[in-house]
Amino acid sequence: MDNKKVVVVGGGAAGMIAAATAGGRGMDVTIVEKNNRLGKKILITGKGRCNITNSADMETHIGNVVHNREFLYSAFYTYDNYTVIQLFESLGLETKTERGGRVFPQSDKAVDVVNALKKHVKNNNVDILYESPVNSVIVKNGQIHGVKLENGNEITCESVIIATGGKSYPGTGSTGDGYHIAKEAGHKIITPKPALTPLNIKENWVKELQGLSLKNTELRLYKGDKKVFEDFGEMLFTHYGISGPLVLSASGHVVGIEKGGYRVVLDLKPALDEKTLDLRIQKDFEKYSRKNFSNSLDDLLPKKMIPVIIELSGIPSDKPVNQISKAERAKLVELLKNLSITPTSLRGFDEAIVTAGGVDVKEIDPSTMESKLVKGLYFAGEVMDLDAYTGGFNLQIAYSTGYLAGSSC
Structure with a gap:
């Protein structure tokens, strides 16, 4: 068996899978990690629970990739989500599947995922060099x-796998090191930007809704008149704007936000069409016929949202509901179905779950993850221009590309 020397730069999910896979082939493998521990970023994923992968079929995984999905066909079908789940279970980590196909450790502890991957690395005789940033x-x-x-030291090897991650959550060590290394080796870098990140919003009234979570909302993102994203689910209002799964997914479709032209339109009652919603409002107005407008919306909206909707509707809050005109009611229906807000910027890398941009995949062989420019140079995970929606899809990219790199080096 070939005892080739392989260096894996970065000990995150992609790096550990790549190293263990190469080690399992009999390679002499060393992970060179800048932190004093492996898997630091994994510990904060899924709010400390770690959404390992998604149980959906691989076509759904590909459909959830935002940039360069075609590049991942070979990786996803070579090393799919079921193989990942089997691997973790063979390492003693029991899993469970929750809403939306999200797969979590039974224990709800991300540290157990890290420990399982470390065990996988150890089982395959991989050496680890801690606190050793690569130049x-x-x-x-x-x-x-x-x-x-x-520090000036050199490690001789025949293959290098760069698995340094992107620039999101820089406190975990993801500070874009891999981009500099790849660029120096001749690779083109697509400008990194925060992805799966909250949005800053222009309208001041949004601050009044801070902490309000909406469970069944439809969000549409427009650039000019063109709709660039639409989905249904959960979102959260914050002191600066909006966040939550719906917003994070929408953020991946925002390009050049500083030039303006974007708007977010919320349908607060997606289960009801305009006519049905109007009938529902009439029913509520009948129920509260002796009350003012400000006291008639308790059954329709969360308490925090009522003053905001009243102000935006233009209907006086002290107007008796039995005096509200059909035209005023129509305006209220329009508002609830098309609540428009203006995103001004993305939140920074500190709050972004992943990074969009990175090493240009046109210069990487999708069947091996090897550089087309430098023989023996491979890439794995988020350092490449690959990103997906929330739900375990980004970690699946890490495992699948890591496995291919470790199999091919």
Whole structure:
């Protein structure tokens, strides 16, 4: 068996899978990690529970990838979600599937996921070098010859797998190191930007709704007159704007927000069409016929939202409901079905779940994850220009590309 020397730069999900896979093939593998522990970012995913993957079929996984989904066909079908679940269970980590196909550890503890991956790494005889940031790769005649650490030391090897992650949650060590290494080796970098991140909103009234969570809302994102995203689910109002799963997914479709032209339209009652909603409002007005407008919306809206909707409707709050005109009611229906707000910017990398942008996948072989420019240089995970919606899809990208890189190096 070939005892080739392989260095994996980065000990996150992609790096650990890549290293264990290469080690299982008999390679002499070392993970070079800048932190003092492996899997630091995994610990904060899924609010500390770690959404390991998604139980949906792989076509659904591909459909949930925002950028460069075609690139992932080979990786996803070579190493799919069921293989991932089987791997974790073989390592002693029991899993459970929740709403939307999200797969979590039975224990609800992300640290158990990290420990299972560390066990996988150890089982495959991988060495680990902690607190060792990599400065660059050593390339001679278009071929990898090793890596150079920031402390000046060099490690000679025949293959390098860059699995340094993106720029999201920089406190975990994801500070874009891989981009500099790849660029120096001749690779093009698609400008990284925060993805799966909350949105800052222009309208001041949004602040009044801080902490309000909406469970069944339809969100549409427009750029000019063109609808670029639409989905249904949960969202949250914050002191700066909006967040929650719906908003995070929409954020991946925002490009050049600083130039303006974007608007978010919320349907607060997606289960009812305009006519049905109007009838529902009439019924409530009948029920509260002796009350003012401000006291007639308790059955229709969350308490926090009532003053905001009253103000935006233009209907005086002290107007008796039995005096509200058909035209005023129509305006209220329109407002509830099309509540428009203006996003001004994305929140930063500190709050982004993943990074959009990274190493241009056109310069990477999708069947091996090897660089088309430098022989023996491979990539895995978020360092590449790949990102997906929430729900376990981004971690599946890490495992699948990590496995291919570890299988091919």
